[in-house]
Amino acid sequence: MTALLETRNVTQRFSGLTANSDVSISVGRGEIVGLIGPNGAGKSTLFNLIAGAFKPTEGTILFEGRDVTALPAAERCQAGIGRTFQVVKSFETMTVIENVIVGALVRTKVMHEARRKAHEVLAFCGLDARADVLASDLVPSEKRRLEVARALATEPKLLLLDEVLTGLTPVESQKGVELVRRVRDTGITVLMVEHVMEIVMPLVDRAIVLDLGKVLLEGRPTDVVRDPKVISAYLGDRHAVGA
Numbered sequence: 001m002t003a004l005l006e007t008r009n010v011t012q013r014f015s016g017l018t019a020n021s022d023v024s025i026s027v028g029r030g031e032i033v034g035l036i037g038p039n040g041a042g043k044s045t046l047f048n049l050i051a052g053a054f055k056p057t058e059g060t061i062l063f064e065g066r067d068v069t070a071l072p073a074a075e076r077c078q079a080g081i082g083r084t085f086q087v088v089k090s091f092e093t094m095t096v097i098e099n100v101i102v103g104a105l106v107r108t109k110v111m112h113e114a115r116r117k118a119h120e121v122l123a124f125c126g127l128d129a130r131a132d133v134l135a136s137d138l139v140p141s142e143k144r145r146l147e148v149a150r151a152l153a154t155e156p157k158l159l160l161l162d163e164v165l166t167g168l169t170p171v172e173s174q175k176g177v178e179l180v181r182r183v184r185d186t187g188i189t190v191l192m193v194e195h196v197m198e199i200v201m202p203l204v205d206r207a208i209v210l211d212l213g214k215v216l217l218e219g220r221p222t223d224v225v226r227d228p229k230v231i232s233a234y235l236g237d238r239h240a241v242g243a
């Protein structure tokens with residue numbers, strides 16, 4: 001069966017720096033896949049290449065078997081690739097519901113339909129009580145939920161989550177984990193970058209480890225956290241304990 005997403009030999013160079021080197025990964029429908037690795041490993045770069053923020057120096061990106069390498073970000077969103085940003089990009093002077101309507105307008109130009117969709121997504125994300133407050137008035141965990149809500153409103157088939165569980169309290173991150181599981185239960189495939197291994201590893205079906213722009217390893221999270229290369233180079237011994 002065709003993978004939902006596939007990158008083939010993707011390389012991204014910025015001047016002299018190779019941020020991604022010959023990266024070939026695939027994500028199957030219905031999976032939750034974690035993209036992990038140390039700072040500067042190239043995770044955000046790969047996200048940007050998949051979402052269409054830039055075109056790779058070399059290589060091909062396939063979505064539902066179709067070559068989308070040359071498609072700009074807006075068209076990839078139309079195709080079904082939704083994303084959140086590591087640095088929360090809510091429109092601060094707009095209300096929560098207006099932010100989500102921006103996402104919903106990807107699928108409809110009829111305002112009342114977009115508003116209905118936005119309310120539905122806010123309820124799903126547990127933010128409906130905050131619909132009419134300014135995005136700037138949300139606490140950080142709510143802003144992360146808003147990012148997810150806006151991406152969901154675009155009705156993605158693949159949702160790219162960039163560190164949505166980072167910087168949250170244990171209770172908040174547990175709620176975030178539950179939200180990601182519920183997203184998958186609706187049939188949406190999830191590819192997520194996350195630093196907090198203790199939270200992300202029990203959540204994902206598969207982990208892909210990047211280091212120095214290359215795929216170091218991929219596999220089941222229980223195997224990945226035990227791999228000596230991963231333990232010593234990326235996660236540190238602390239994360240292997242009790243894995």
Ligand SMILES: Nc1ncnc2c1ncn2[C@@H]1O[C@H](COP(=O)(O)OP(=O)(O)OP(=O)(O)O)[C@@H](O)[C@H]1O
Binds near residue numbers: 040045046
């Ligand atoms: N637009 C850019 N121009 C130049 N260099 C870049 C650009 N984006 C990323 N880089 C560099 O590419 C490398 C990979 O960065 P990237 O942000 O993809 O890593 P990361 O794994 O997401 O890191 P982190 O976990 O810290 O977010 C880094 O050396 C970074 O400085």
